[in-house]
Amino acid sequence: METLMDRLKIETREHHQYLESLPFFTILMEEKLPLESYVGLLRAMAVVHAVLEHELPLLANPVISAVWQEEMRRLPFLEKDLSFIETKNIGDVPEAAKHALQLAEKIRLWSTPNSVNLLGCLYVLEGSTLGAQVLRPKIAKLFNLRTEGLSYLSSYGNDTAPRWKKFKQRMNAVDLSEQQRKTVVETAHEVFQGMTKIVSALYPIELNSDYFASTLNPEAGVHPVTNDPRELFAAIDAGNKTWNAYPYFKWRYGDRGKRFTKSDSAWLVTLSNLPQDSVHHEVEWLGKVLASRGMPQFLLQKHLENLYQALVKSVPERRDKYDKLLKAAEKLQTARRNQISDTLFETLTEEFERMVGPSWSKRLNGAGAILVAAVADEQAGIKKAVTSLEEWMTDSSRFPKKWIDAVQVILRKTRRQPPDPPAPADK
């Protein structure tokens, strides 16, 4: 019987031929492709892979688990290339970003425990490692790249052929009904179509110097972020500063959280163009969203302060505009003070740090303040502010008993609850 992989190859052959013949690739072969087109491809693929690789490990889908392996992740390669390129101020191709988001949306819909669609998607994306080997030397020569900026195209390097062979074996070993095989092939068609739209949008292009949030964070939408590189870099710097000041971010939210810090930070800059009331309104909205996900509004206040400083340093002539962000930070601070005074805030924070001891206090610097601030948010009406944090902060697989006890004591004291009654004495 025809294997699944043979069928996929035969039935998508025309699609592949069409894709290969697009001007993007022909002009690349002539070594005339603009850098924006290449960077646009990396950004678009990052959007697609970010969603796919976020969804895959969460899926309890035995068919997909039989094929997907962690070592097939390609987002890390794309991230590496994009962080190298981030320093080079290269504009976006919005049309390509739009098609990438559309494909990413389809991937989200295909990510269910019983569907086989993602096999078709994995086929197309894994197969593209083969074509990448043809493209890599051309891109390297054209843009004078040695290794940096080429990670995605290199992906598995010399292992590409053996990995493809093993991928084929895993795909062919999956037991599928005829209907399911059909679904896999149809999905591969759809992914080829999506890729065709992306690649067609990437050449020829009208150069555009706008930035979209998806450029900074493949999982964010195409809402505009600042297109002034000075502001953009200030936003990234401030994001890094806030991120590094609270190790809790990295520990809990990992690389994905860092990408959101960047895109949210760049979006916050655009707020400075709005009237003050609207700035407050938007900040309040973001503050509530973040607080419900375990990041008290106190952290947003700190970030807005860092952002203000970075922006004023970078573009001093726009200080008046950036003042609006500082005012939003002040408003968050006042709201917190209305619940918990500065003196109480400091006393409780210090008590927490003492209880956990210097080594843990340093390890999760600022955790005491985060806990106390979460109670302030809860008292101000953000229901999940404490629960979303407490669960993580009292997980015994992560923290020693001393830490968990300290978290509970501080939450109770901040909420002004009486301590637990002593356990009954043994008889």
Ligand code: HEM
């Ligand atoms: C985004 C663009 C591309 C995608 C998604 C893609 C996808 C694929 C897929 C799915 C396969 C596996 C075919 C099979 O079943 O054996 C493949 C193989 C291959 N592709 Fe592409 N491809 C792309 C671009 C290109 C380009 C531009 C070239 C060349 C200029 C190319 C050259 C190749 C080659 C040489 C193979 C190996 C064929 C074989 O060993 O039989 N691809 N590609």
